[in-house]
Amino acid sequence: MKNNQQDHNNKKKIDRRDLLKGMATVPVLGALAYGVWRKNKLDHYRNHQLRQELNMSSVMPAEAKKVWDGEPLRLGIIGYGIRGKQLLKGAGFAMPSLLQNWKEQAEQNSDDKRYAEFKEQDDLNVVVNGVCDLFSVRVDEAAEAASNIHREGTDGSYGPQPRKYKNYQDLLQAPDIDAVIIASPDHWHARIAIDAARAGKHVYVEKGLARHVEEVFAIRQAIRETGVVFQLGHQGRQTDSYLKAAEAIEKGLVGDINLIEVCTNRNSPNGAWVYPIDQRGTRETIDWKMFEEPCEEKHPFSPERFFRWRCWWDYGTGLSGDLLTHEYDAINQIVKMGIPASAVSSGGVYFYEKPEHFVDEVREVPDVWNTVMEYPDRNFSLLYSATLANNRDRGKVIMGHDGHMELGNNLSIFACQESTRYKDKIERGLIDPATPIYSYIPGRKDVDAVATATEQYFAGRGLLYTYRGGRRMDTTHLHIAEWIQAIRENRQPSCDIDQAFEEGITAAMATISYRENRKVFWDRDKEEIS
Amino acid sequence: MNKRYSNPQLWMLVVLRVAIGWHLLYEGIVKLMNPNWSSVGYLMDSKGWFAGIFHDIASNPGLLQAVDFLNIWGLILIGLGLVMGVFTRAATIAGIALLGLYYLSHPALINANYVIPSDGSYIFVNKNLIEMLALGVLLVFPTGRIIGIDRLIFRKTAAR
Known part of the structure; x- marks a missing residue:
């Protein structure tokens, strides 16, 4: 540098050329500032104004007051x-x-x-x-x-x-x-x-x-x-994104719902209820007679049946009672649709059909299961689809004419390209069907903003807010506490x-449909299944 | 002047300096303006040789806050320094250090999969490393005292 500027040796004052060269790149900041201003304007619309137009509240689900004192x-x-x-x-x-x-x-x-x-x-x-x-x-x-x-x-x-x-x-x-x-x-x-x-x-x-x-x-x-x-x-x-989801559905953010998809995806013996058999389980340590008492048909002592009971109809109802119910209850909490007018189930034992998966008897309950529930009074179908031999996460999706909602720990609502309600805003570039028009991430300080893509990625994996507050909430604990x-x-x-x-009733309808291979109906007024 | 650089050389070096400055400055501004921004997700997603250290930072709230602050203002000051050519050498060295930390927290290893999808295909060499190396080039081919405010600040020294 010194060598380069030897010819400056005898200059003592800053001349015009020095000023020009010294300040040459400063106007670049103006260009950046303009870009930031334009981007901010659009972000502000998407983050604040749009939420107001959608009429979504900015309040967080309040934590219930705890009364733990007094006698235990x-x-x-x-x-x-x-x-x-x-x-x-x-x-x-x-x-x-x-x-x-x-x-x-x-x-x-x-x-x-x-x-x-x-x-x-x-x-x-x-x-x-x-x-x-x-x-x-x-x-x-x-x-x-x-x-x-x-x-x-x-x-x-x-x-x-x-x-x-x-x-x-x-x-x-x-x-x-x-x-x-x-x-x-x-x-x-x-x-x-x-x-x-x-x-x-x-x-x-x-x-x-x-x-x-x-x-x-x-x-x-x-x-x-x-x-x-x-x-x-x-x-x-206790999942607080479900409370926000219920508000969004009530305010019609996705329009008239026509299809809801919920799923179970697991791929391990434990996930399919093929649990380890505890060797300490013997005729002496297990009260087998009591275990079998409610069964219509009695079976000889079987540690396999005792420890893997979900695999047989005598004790459980497989995917219907164990996992359809979780998904159904999540949606019932949000959409409040109640018992379906009809249900049809089908599926089979497709992966765990080989004798080597079991000790004495092969399971009865399916490992692949689909139930379709109809709600003609609400004009939508609810589809539950499950496999116990692949764990690709399919999530929960609520689809309406104007948009769809994706539910997990986070909640994201997207406008549909062909929506009537958002048509004008999509054409003006104010709404991008690929970016959520509303998102809710539990634990985040601010409900009043759409999360950036980065934030969505991290939060979706539980990397952002579970650690931030220093506490990861166990929903089972919250449910017991409630x-x-x-x-x-x-x-x-x-x-x-x-x-x-x-x-x-809903789970029972799904189970009957599979076991009797027929469509099952519910009469809401008479409270009868047919 | 500029005997060492031809005009095209000087021009490209300055453009490179301003472009990297622009990028770092905007990254800093975006984080500053987002009240929800935190490095915690990025740190928790760290893999490779030093992942343990980055995870520890993420799980210590006090340290995390300090890291967030340093990152935001580091990016902004380095960005301003490079764009305007003010304290260019210090900004360049700080930039190399910061980008080095990004690289070490998210190295492009054969088996490393990060939460944020990659915008390209990388093995060992990724864009953080390249941006860091580009700053290395600017460190050995400096331009701040030719085109930049350093020309006014360091005039006396330069004129010695």
């Missing part, structure tokens, strides 16, 4: 299998061995936040006074978890153990239990839930509500007559018996 609520749990463990963890109690494992994992990998998050989970001010399972190993595990009141690993100090019950009837008679979590196999749901309500215990029952239509009616009757606080275990009720709060406030929670009734 006394719980009992019936069924401590895979889901029972998750539910009790949602209530604040996990096995020391599990927490020990999480602690050790967190020491090795600082990204593993499971233990830290569980420690931070709200204390619901509850105690577990009774545990019950037909498999004695699980009764002991449940008791260990229930006594782990400080949420510690295997080296911790524990509280007193709850009473262990072999028979749920005895647990329901216990005077030191106010409410029960029921996580038994589906064929026991109705009897336990009805008996619990009749015994005056509040009920949280896992989905699907029941296997048969008659059971659904009987549960509703028992809950209505006893007035206990009832929650069905669809934790999707039920417990409802008990304290003497009201019904979000997935109450009316919602549960609609879920139960």
Whole structure:
């Protein structure tokens, strides 16, 4: 540089040429500023004005006020299998061995936040006074978890153990239990839930509500007559993007709905309910007679049936009761369409049809399943489509004449190119059918703006807002917490018996259609299936 | 003057400097104007040799806030420096460092798949690396004191 500018040696003052060359690139900033201004104007329209024109509110779903003080609520749990463990963890109690494992994992990998998050989970001010399972190993595990009141690993100090019950009837008679979590196999749901309500215990029952239509009616009757606080275990009720989705549907952002698509996509033995068989499960440790009691046809002792019960019609209803119900309840929460006028199901055992997948008998319930539900009064069809042998995520899509809504953890609404409502704005370039006209990302500070593409990508993978607030919310915990709060406030929670009734009847219609190979109808006025 | 550079050489070097400056400046402005912007997603998506360090930054709220602030203002100041040719050498070196960090957090490895879809095909060499190397070229072929405010600031030194 010095060499280059030797000829400047004898110049002392800044001359005109220096000024011109010194400032030569400054006007470039003007061009950039103009570009930024133009882009901002369009963004401002898309972010603020458009939302106002769409009439979407900018309020976040409010967090419910928590009332945890006073006497602890006394719980009992019936069924401590895979889901029972998750539910009790949602209530604040996990096995020391599990927490020990999480602690050790967190020491090795600082990204593993499971233990830290569980420690931070709200204390619901509850105690577990009774545990019950037909498999004695699980009764002991449940008791260990229930006594782990400080949420510690295997080296911790524990509280007193709850009473262990072999028979749920005895647990329901216990005077030191106010409410029960029921996580038994589906064929026991109705009897336990009805008996619990009749015994005056509040009920949280896992989905699907029941296997048969008659059971659904009987549960509703028992809950209505006893007035206990009832929650069905669809934790999707706590997904706050669904609340925004309901507002968007009500305000007609997608126009008249004509088709809704919901799906299940899994591809693992666990996802298809072909669970590991616990070798500790023997005639001595499992009460097989009790397990089979509600079955019309009895079977010889089979650990495979006990641990993989969802694969047989005697105990569950497969995709219909286990997973269609989740998707149905999510949409019912948003669109409030109730029980369909008709349902048709088809599918088959297409992947798990080989004997090597099973020990003694091949499964009965399909691994590929489609149900089409009709809502002529609302002018749309609801399609549920599932496979247990491929996990490509197909998401939930609500389609209307003016646009469609994509639902997951995030919510995005897109205008349709051929929409009537948005025609003018699309032509003027104010709306781009490829960019959301509205999006909602839970946890984000600002509802009043359309997320950038980058933000959508990161948030869609849970990389943005779960960590930002420092807390990742477990919806199962929130669902249990809502039920417990409802008990304290003497009201019904979000997935109450009316919602549960609609879920139960719909799933039963889908199951009947598949098993009887026919279209099934619902008469809303007479409340009858035909 | 400009004995070392021919006019086309000088012209291309300045255009390159201004273009990189423009890009970094706009990246900074966009982040500054978006109240929801945070580097957390980008950091959490880090892969490769130093991923652990970037994940740790993302999970520490205080550190994250500092990184966000430094990133936004780093981009804006480096961008302004390059466009206007003011403190060009410092801006160039800082730019190389910043782009180096971007590259190290998201290296174009054979097995690395990032959340944001790539706009092209890269193996080891990606656009962050190329932009960083282009700044390296500008560091050894400086132009700030010929076309740029540095010509006015460093006039005395240059005229020594």
